[in-house]
Amino acid sequence: xxxxxxxxxxxxxxRGERVKKSPNDQYVTLYRQETNCALLYAPNSxxxxxxxxxxxxxxxWRPELLEQFGSAVEWVRADNKGPGKDAQNFDxxxxxxxxxxxxxxxxxxxxxxxx
Numbered sequence: 001x002x003x004x005x006x007x008x009x010x011x012x013x014x015r016g017e018r019v020k021k022s023p024n025d026q027y028v029t030l031y032r033q034e035t036n037c038a039l040l041y042a043p044n045s046x047x048x049x050x051x052x053x054x055x056x057x058x059x060x061w062r063p064e065l066l067e068q069f070g071s072a073v074e075w076v077r078a079d080n081k082g083p084g085k086d087a088q089n090f091d092x093x094x095x096x097x098x099x100x101x102x103x104x105x106x107x108x109x110x111x112x113x114x115x
Contacts (some may be wrong), residue, residue, distance in 0.1 A: 072100035
């Protein structure tokens with residue numbers, strides 16, 4: 001069985017990553033962070049078409065992650081909240097290869113059963 005949006009999202013929760021406590025547009029962080037710089041939105045959120053949101057201007061961003069994702073993600077668009085608001089601007093990505101994405105996040109092997 002291959003990784004999916006749902007299984008990656010749940011594996012991050014199971015690993016203990018922080019989840020947004022809100023009834024709508026929930027997300028989980030990709031790794032331990034306080035500044036919300038790398039997020040995966042829930043499969044049923046309004047961001048399901050571009051569930052990966054990254055803010056490279058925040059201090060806790062790990063640039064090597066984007067390299068590890070490689071061709072698993074595809075940039076779609078960037079927020080533009082105006083001058084001086086870089087901390088609020090996120091790049092939005094589509095995940096095109098959930099298996100590779102899960103591997104880059106060190107969630108296990110090529111399938112959810114490997115967790």
